[in-house]
Amino acid sequence: MAKRSQDDELVFLPLGGSNEIGMNFNLYGFGPPHDRKWIVVDLGVTFGDQTTPGVELILPDPAFIEEHAHRILGIVLTHAHEDHVGAVAWLWPRLKAPVYATPFTAFILREKLREKDLLDEVSITEVPLGGSIELGPFKIDLITLTHSIPEPNGLAIRTPLGVILHTGDWKIDPDPLLGGPTDSDFIRKLGDEGVLAMVCDSTNVFVDGHAGSEAEVRDKLIPLIGTLKGKVAVACFASNVARMDSVIRAAEANGRRVCLVGRSMHRMAAAAKSVGMLQDIKPFLDDNEAKHLPPKAVLYLCTGSQGEPRAALSRIAEGTHPHVNLGANDACLFSSRVIPGNEIPIRNLQNKLTERGVRLYTERDHPGIHVSGHPCRDELAEMYSWARPEIAVPTHGERRHLMEHAAFARDLQVPQQVTPRNGDMVRLAPGRAEIIDEVTAGRLYVDAGVVVPENGDALRERRHAAFNGVIAVSVVLDGRGRIVSGPQVRALGLPTANEEHLDDVLDDLADEAETALKRLKGDDLELDESIEKAISRGVKKASQRIWGRRPVVETTVLRI
Ligand SMILES: [Zn+2]
Numbered sequence: 306m307a308k309r310s311q312d313d314e315l316v317f318l319p320l321g322g323s324n325e326i327g328m329n330f331n332l333y334g335f336g337p338p339h340d341r342k343w344i345v346v347d348l349g350v351t352f353g354d355q356t357t358p359g360v361e362l363i364l365p366d367p368a369f370i371e372e373h374a375h376r377i378l379g380i381v382l383t384h385a386h387e388d389h390v391g392a393v394a395w396l397w398p399r400l401k402a403p404v405y406a407t408p409f410t411a412f413i414l415r416e417k418l419r420e421k422d423l424l425d426e427v428s429i430t431e432v433p434l435g436g437s438i439e440l441g442p443f444k445i446d447l448i449t450l451t452h453s454i455p456e457p458n459g460l461a462i463r464t465p466l467g468v469i470l471h472t473g474d475w476k477i478d479p480d481p482l483l484g485g486p487t488d489s490d491f492i493r494k495l496g497d498e499g500v501l502a503m504v505c506d507s508t509n510v511f512v513d514g515h516a517g518s519e520a521e522v523r524d525k526l527i528p529l530i531g532t533l534k535g536k537v538a539v540a541c542f543a544s545n546v547a548r549m550d551s552v553i554r555a556a557e558a559n560g561r562r563v564c565l566v567g568r569s570m571h572r573m574a575a576a577a578k579s580v581g582m583l584q585d586i587k588p589f590l591d592d593n594e595a596k597h598l599p600p601k602a603v604l605y606l607c608t609g610s611q612g613e614p615r616a617a618l619s620r621i622a623e624g625t626h627p628h629v630n631l632g633a634n635d636a637c638l639f640s641s642r643v644i645p646g647n648e649i650p651i652r653n654l655q656n657k658l659t660e661r662g663v664r665l666y667t668e669r670d671h672p673g674i675h676v677s678g679h680p681c682r683d684e685l686a687e688m689y690s691w692a693r694p695e696i697a698v699p700t701h702g703e704r705r706h707l708m709e710h711a712a713f714a715r716d717l718q719v720p721q722q723v724t725p726r727n728g729d730m731v732r733l734a735p736g737r738a739e740i741i742d743e744v745t746a747g748r749l750y751v752d753a754g755v756v757v758p759e760n761g762d763a764l765r766e767r768r769h770a771a772f773n774g775v776i777a778v779s780v781v782l783d784g785r786g787r788i789v790s791g792p793q794v795r796a797l798g799l800p801t802a803n804e805e806h807l808d809d810v811l812d813d814l815a816d817e818a819e820t821a822l823k824r825l826k827g828d829d830l831e832l833d834e835s836i837e838k839a840i841s842r843g844v845k846k847a848s849q850r851i852w853g854r855r856p857v858v859e860t861t862v863l864r865i
């Protein structure tokens with residue numbers, strides 16, 4: 306063990322994933338305040354929505370730790386879900402620390418790094434399941450858990466000031482189909498040793514009972530698929546390889562062969578095979594083979610359960626998929642849940658499928674064709690009874706989840722609870738747990754492949770234009786500011802009743818621009834900037850009168 310100094314502290318600092326579900330980015334620091342050594346646990350993304358038009362990916366802002374990048378001993382990844390690994394390829398160049406992961410997670414990560422040309426730069430150490438990592442004052446043991454992806458790991462992080470159990474994402478699945486069961490013996494033993502703090506998944510804290518087992522899903526799918534006569538499509542998350550395996554077995558039990566549809570299905574199947582999963586199954590059908598088999602001999606395993614517009618299932622629903630079409634007598638099973646925020650796209654997708662005559666099967670009408678990967682209340686209670694931590698630190702949840710989780714831990718007699726937000730630095734030891742500092746935490750957007758700040762100009766302008774429209778004005782002036790031609794006005798995204806109305810409106814706006822220009826005197830007429838400003842102001846005012854809106858106005862001044 307490293308030498309201890311009087312000033313040593315053990316701190317936990319979430320920079321993502323606390324007060325939200327997504328973009329997990331957790332830091333643990335050890336040492337005196339001026340010389341802490343850090344480890345990073347997970348570096349994930351979250352996804353854009355209607356409020357961030359054009360932004361697909363959102364990353365946690367690493368500004369705080371980037372300044373201390375030379376003190377990062379390692380980045381440890383718990384599992385391969387996007388909200389835990391998706392930001393590594395984007396942010397690694399700012400952190401440049403060695404990465405540790407189990408084989409399946411490492412496989413997925415390497416693919417992401419290859420896409421960004423970083424594969425040769427990043428040092429990835431593959432740690433076996435149940436293996437250990439030693440990083441300065443942190444001695445880390447990986448604990449096999451169960452979740453909804455292969456190789457989910459909890460971390461036992463031993464430090465000179467106490468042991469942290471960082472659960473990552475988990476549930477207690479007695480029959481996970483792939484991978485081992487939850488290593489409860491290890492966690493109990495850790496509890497006997499004494500756990501200082503448990504940093505724990507809060508996703509399902511409002512749900513009573515147990516999440517349910519993957520084996521139950523398989524047992525539901527086999528007879529259900531047996532009742533179907535036409536083509537069958539099953540939508541699920543590609544990363545849930547156990548589910549993929551269940552669907553394949555349910556298909557085979559009913560004389561159907563499986564055709565994978567969607568890029569991530571193929572990618573995940575390859576990753577799974579690389580670690581010895583999906584072995585004793587029939588080869589997948591390719592698109593052409595599937596087309597030439599009778600409907601009752603085929604099952605399509607599809608991406609796009611969340612209504613993602615470019616994913617396989619949306620294209621099937623639109624009738625634009627090059628290889629798969631579904632219609633009357635065919636069925637689509639959603640072996641997935643509705644992720645909050647995706648309600649509208651999923652409803653649209655399901656309506657389009659129904660329009661084509663496809664019969665839908667969802668978790669709501671057919672309970673058991675999906676189970677969650679996160680712990681419900683009985684499972685949380687069980688985990689607390691094994692680990693018996695001194696401090697509960699709820700994470701992986703929105704504010705309401707974290708507060709409920711803290712109250713639940715209090716009811717379970719956990720002596721202390723802390724519920725930090727992103728950027729809150731919690732001192733876990735010595736002394737009582739408390740928030741001692743607040744550091745920069747925020748979001749970065751990946752906008753057309755460029756990483757930009759959350760409140761950057763491009764998105765703000767795009768949002769403004771999306772709601773209010775755009776007006777372009779151009780005018781040609783001579784050297785003294787007299788009009789040679791124009792102003793010419795074009796309006797985009799602004800409604801008019803008909804051609805005639807449009808002409809009237811554009812004339813009106815051109816007059817306004819001209820009036821604004823003619824009001825300028827002296828030097829102002831020689832400065833293009835003053836002219837552009839004056840015209841924009843005039844046109845905005847007129848737009849307010851015409852439409853009750855303030856569009857983006859773009860003025861171009863040309864001089865001859
Ligand atoms: Zn997660």
Ligand SMILES: [Zn+2]
Pocket residue numbers: 384386452474
């Ligand atoms: Zn997960």
